[in-house]
Amino acid sequence: MGTAVLAVVLQHTAASSHSLTDVSGGFRNAFWWAIGFTAAAVPLCLLLPRPRPTSVDPTVKVPAETTVEL
Numbered sequence: 001m002g003t004a005v006l007a008v009v010l011q012h013t014a015a016s017s018h019s020l021t022d023v024s025g026g027f028r029n030a031f032w033w034a035i036g037f038t039a040a041a042v043p044l045c046l047l048l049p050r051p052r053p054t055s056v057d058p059t060v061k062v063p064a065e066t067t068v069e070l
Contacts, residue, residue, distance in 0.1 A: 002037045006030045 013026025 002034070005037075006033055009033055 009030045010026050013029060014023055017023045017026065
């Protein structure tokens with residue numbers, strides 16, 4: 001979805017531009033939109049649940065050689 005929004009921003013500014021300066025302004029706008037998407041996504045990523053640590057029981061013996069038959 002973010003890529004589509006950036007494409008629309010670029011297309012809108014490129015269609016209404018009359019000079020290279022206007023076109024560069026479109027890329028500037030798209031850049032800041034991308035920064036905004038990133039700034040909005042990073043805090044949400046930090047809220048994702050983390051895996052629970054597994055506790056290791058030191059009294060459980062694990063065999064040195066374990067074979068798996070298929």
